[in-house]
Amino acid sequence: MLLLDRVRSLAGLGVRAGRAVRDVGVLHPVRPDRAARLLFPYVRFGPVPATVGAMSALRFPDRTALIDERGALTHAELEGRASALATALRERLGEDERVGVLCRNHRGFVETVLAASRLGNDVVLLNTDFSATQLGQVIEREGVGLLVHDEEFDPVVDGASFGGRRVHAWSGGGTYETLDELAEATTAEPVMPGRVSRVVVMTSGTTGTPKGARHDISIGSVLPAALSHLMRVPVRSGAPIVIAPPLFHVLGFGYLSVGLGMGMPVVLSRRFDPAATLRAIEEHKAETLIAVPMMLQRLLDAGTVTTTATVSLRVVVCGGSALHPHVSEAFMDAFGDVLHNVYGATETGWATIATPEDLRAAPGTVGRPSYRLTVRILDEDGREAPPGDVGEIHTGGGLRFAGYTGGGGKRVRDGLTDTGDLGHFDDAGRLFVDGRVDDMIVSGGENVFPGEVEDLLGGHPGIAETSVIGVDDERFGRRLAAYVVRAEGASVDEDDVRAYVKAHLARYKVPRDVHFVDELPRTSTGKVKARALRG
Incomplete structure (x- = not known):
């Protein structure tokens, strides 16, 4: 009987998953000649951003890939620029040197990540809030040999005493080469990297020195999370997505990958402005908005919520910090029941997703565990805590954390990684985060x-x-x-x-x-x- 119930459950899950894949339009028809080449980028580069960009250029060549203050780029144009940049950067990089990216949200960030990950060089995403001292410490520790940065950060980079090569991503001119100059003056050549690139994401550093988190990424670790996401967050292929958080943050970077991979025009702005964000939603008829809780509050405070914005938005994904109940309820009252709250960490990726129904029924929840991902609440002795009891949140089965670049890692119990957060489950299986272990x-x-x-x-x-x-x-x-x-x-x-x-x-x-x-x-x-x- 238990086996039969298990089979029925899996069959039901398969049906729901199939519907989710169908509804979001992932199975976009591709010309046979392009379909035959779809696996080549993965074989050549591995599970890296460059592969996502190359595959999307084959699947959606004429579809808009991103929109920023400088206009729009199609997937074919973005891939062409990334290929040319990879050729140019290869001559400026040592085999084991890393590429640092210190950029606001614009095409230069995206192009640099796509280009560097083609080469097999690791990419280090740097926080634009870093002081000169912090920046100097991080780029030295991470072995950054080439730094791509916006011109506005010249004083910070100068103060960091960075001795490597520099390229300007936004504006630029004068002292340093620019991405535009490199892309326009270089003819793309085939690249066969000797290793698979890694993207190093910095922890927030709110309570200490920022650390670089490394991950072992594979199709097996990505597909379950992607499938769970499609089943709970109804994003659609081809529908514009506005990404408001910084792209160097795991939330912004994660949904940049989702947008590019699904052929969703990614709308970027160098700085977050609530009124401008609402105008962008209206202008581009965006169906999805990615934001952190503070941004949701700023959108409400702006007082410029319009019928057009509320009509076009189908999904708002929030994460990165605690979403207080009064914010989620006020936002959904204004924009409709479109809000989804994701919980995770830089080290472990997202672990749970709260749907609008979850947030209405249990304000403050971060939702239920993603498909094939284990979330447990453990007490001080490592025993699983019953619903309602607070303990340390541990996750397993999702993004595989490979340790910090400077050494060390997270505590692991029975194969589950300690998130550093305290929380509890309610009787319905919804997770609540009560705070950091260090905060209690x-x-x-x-x-x-x-x-x-x-x-x-x-x-x-x-x-x-x-x-x-x-x-x-x-x-x-x-x-x-x-x-x-x-x-x-x-x-x-x-x-x-x-x-x-x-x-x-x-x-x-x-x-x-x-x-x-x-x-x-x-x-x-x-x-x-x-x-x-x-x-």
Whole structure:
């Protein structure tokens, strides 16, 4: 009987998967001569961005690949430029040197990644918020021999004392070569790399020095996640997608790959502006928007939600940091039930997906595990915790983390990787993230999760945004401190904040320190810089 139930379950899953593949239009008809060449890029380059670009050029040559401030490029044009750049960069790179990319969201970023990954050289995605000191430390540690960067970052690169070769990606001219000059002056030649390139993504570094995460990517590790995504997130081939987070971030980079691979015109802007993002959705009739929670709040604050934008959007994917319930509910009230919340990490990729139905039924959830991916909550002794109990989140079966480029890795238990987050499952199997392990404090013998207090204060009408952290306390060991940005025109004070928390949560969860600030220090992906607050 159990075997029969298992067979029925798998059959039902197969039917749903087949419908998902059909509905998104992945099976686009291809001319026989091009179809015969589809496997060649994979055999030549391996599972890398260059393969995605080359395959899409065969499948959708005349379809728009990306749109930025400089206009549009078709997949054939993008592939042609990437091929020419690969030929040019090959003469400027040592075999084991890495290519650093320090760019805003535009075609130069995409072209560089596609070109470098054709050569077999590793590509290091660098955070545009890095100081000169941070940049210098990272490019030295990562062995960057050639740096492609926007001209605006000249002072930062100069201050980093980078001694390798430099190419300007955006604007440029004068001292350094530009991507445009290289692409236009070079004739593409066949490339046969001696190794498979890796893309190195930096961790956020909100609580320490950013680390470079390496992954072992294969068809076997990518297909289950892709299939699960198609079954829960109804993106469509050929439908424009607006990517607002930085492309160097795992969320932005992941959906750049999704967009290029599915033939979805990728709409990019060098800087996030809420009004401009809404105009881009309207102008290009975009069906999908990728954003971080802070961006969703900025879109709501812009007050320019239009009928056109709400009608065209079918999917909004959010991730990168905690999505507070008051934000998800307000966004769906304004834009419709189109919001999907993904949870994962730079090291492990996405692990769960919350559908709009999940977010309505259980605000604050990050959803259910992706297909063929294991998510478990383990206690301090490594035992699986029952629903409702908080423990450490461990994942397995998805993107394979190959360790940090500077050495070290994540703790692994029974084949499952520790995410560093605390969380719990509800009775319906939905995951909730209660905070980072490092964020939880013990105050007077009680475990306190700052995220719970943040969620509550986020719903206060007089508070625009807040961050709650733990600080040292001589009497209790640790205590909570709240940093609060008042809503426009609000006069909420310290006593109001404490009284509000006391009325809804246990007494020991009331922040004893309340600081009012004009804004919270954030990374370019919307995460609050905890070290800056403690400083």
